[in-house]
Amino acid sequence: MTPIPKGEPISILQVEDDPAHAEIVRRNLEGARMASRLTHVSDGQAALDYLTRQGEYADTQRYPQPHLILLDLRLPKVDGLEVLKAIKTSPHLDGLPVVILTTSAAEADMVKAYQYHANSYLVKPVDHAQFQQLMQAFGYYWLAWNQYPY
């Protein structure tokens, strides 16, 4: 992992298949005004391609190296847990913090996610205000407080 130059915004890769949900996150992070760059892919295969710089994702300018991954679980083509597992078992990528953001509160998913070494597990609230709070907290924690290797 390349160290983040000081002052550079935290780059987040969002893997989310529901465009509405992607929009919610984007608006929140934008509104939070915390230094971040948000890139979005809508299925698991694309996420893996991105991280391994396959195909069009070889372009590092357009597709910056993410410092944090925001991962939904139910994804087309390649399931979210598969993506998580792939990341956490890959020698180049296993250092990347992965935060699960999903509608599923199922214990099975949670257990599996942690087993695959997810760094955090967040459940999308069915409430506008709560979602905002969650995103705010997320922002504070992961963008302001959490340290990334330099």
Added chain:
Amino acid sequence: MPSAESNHAPAAQPNERHTLLVPLVIFALFAAALIAASTAYYRSQERQLRSEVEAQLSAIADLKTRQLVEWRSSHFKTAALFYRNPLFTALAHRLFASPQDEEARQMLTTWLAPLAESDQYEAVFLVDASARTILALPQDANPLSRVIVEEDIPRTLQNGQVELVDFHRDRVSYRIYLEVLIPILPPEQNPPAAGVLVLRIDPAEYLYPFIQRWPVPSASAETLLIRNEGGSALFLNELRFIKGTALNLSIPPQHSNVVAVMAISGKEGFVEGLDYRGVPVLADVRPVPDSPWYLVARRDIAEVLQPLQQVQWGMLALNVALLLAAAATLGYLWRQRNERYLRQLVQVSDALRISEQRFRSLFESMSDGAALHEIVYDASGAAVDYRILDANPAFERHTGIAIEAIRGRLATQVYGAPAAPYLQQYAAVAEGGEPYTFETFFPPMHRHFRITAFSPRRGQFATLFSDITERVRRDQELRQKNEELQRFTYTISHDLKSPLVTIQTFLGYLEEDIACANSERCRQDMGYIRDAAERMARLLNELLEMSRIGRITNPPVRVGFQKLVEEVLRLTAGQIAQRGAVVEVPPQDILLTGDRPRLVQIWQNLVDNAVKFSGDQPAPRIVIGFERQGEQVVFFVRDNGIGIDPHYHDRVFGLFDKLDPQSQGTGIGLALAKRIVELYNGTIWVESEGSGKGTCFHFTLPDAVSPANHIPKQGESIDPDTQR
């Protein structure tokens, strides 16, 4: 199958020979005791009898001996009347001097006549010194025996003693006589005497009868008089059982067991030995004092023991009777016992037979297969195979193997396998006795069985098996359905929750937008909300659709393939036109039977899918047709769209597994198609290399394709509507 008790016969069958021994032993002991007792009794009786006889003989012998002594002494007393009697002597001298002296003769005759006439003496003789008979009374009496004249008289003349000459036989008359010789001597004068007075005794007159007389009637008793004649025993009287023995029969001394010999050898008293006939006798022997005689009073032992004979027979009869009685009793008891035992045996045998029948009928009629086997061991005692002893009809039904074909054969032969199936488990059961149940799939028959093995007897095992293929299949189905349900529920909750999140969140944003009067944002956000709501609606619809597949079915109709495709194209006309796709349908036709709307749905979803995933294809082409592959009819829908990565071929039919998140729909279409295909017992699969190389879906509908299928010739219609 007989119960587990069958390896043991009814309550301990006794060893016949063994228990027969007991009564035999008892009988033998009893017999022995009886014999011993009776023998002892007999012996004691015998002893008693003998001692009685001994006493008797002794008494008789004693009596007779005394009487003999008396007899002899009486003769000597008589002799004493004349011996040295001066008067008699003077008279005798007168007659010797002058034999014509009539007076003397007369006086002597008068004197001697009573003697001659008495029973005591047979004749009386007066002989002179030259042994000439001067006077004989009776006058016609047999003359004196030569031996008397020549030997005894001279001796008496010389010694001047009275002498009793013992039994001797007269050579001439052949009669036996004894003589009393009285020398005629004046008193005080020394011998030789002038003459001898001879008193001749005929023992037959008195002596013999006396001797032979036995006080009690007896068949064999007699007394004998014997004399030691040169060591041998000479019999002096006529014997009872042999005639002509008096003074004739003598027994030499070497016959020491003859009682006569015993007598002369000095034995006195009660003896047991042989008599002159060689017959065993009891006797009393004793010397007659003052005489050369020995007296033997004897009786045959046989006669003595005669009374005992009766006792003997009586005892024998009693013994036999008792033994017979004992034998009969024992025999009876034994028979009773046997009968009882036999009755028991019959009872048990009956019970067993009934039980056997019961089990036999169960065995024959039960629906589970049952078979009895025995383990086959090799030389080292390891189980190597098992032999089928018996099997019930159900076995045949389940396995399709005839009972007669397998009875007595080895498992390896019957099942054609190198090793007998489940040998180790069965061997363990046959030896350990613990029943063992397991479920297994039997490849040769493609069926699942539940097998219980138990051991009715060591070395044998019986199997009960039921065909659980149905159950297994149903279980599998159930499990599948459950899993499906789980995933379904999980998916649903997620897929419902997701749009809800959207709706709620964007409602919030909407409020903000209205507050800020940001109409652009407003529209955008309402769009999101609407989309989400629509998604939920669609989801619910398709859920309903899915559940309906199993429940509501329309009655089957016959419809031609071409007609079906026509309808499908009508329904999808809009999308096809919009995309500008071309549809090709080869003209073959085939008759299908089934739920028409459902069948339509299969093609509809596939066409739908083909249109949606035509991608950037400028000339999208869809081919709908079927082909025969052996016995099967395989339908296909081919497109030249974006294709499906082989990686995802499995997931394509999964419920809600959308491969392209951008596309419309919830991904249920293909799953629905699969569901319907499976309803008709068919399979559906996809061929595609992915990445723009098109896709081809294949599927079969065995239950819809009628068996006697008629592929119509070109132009021929099989439309049931047009058919008559």
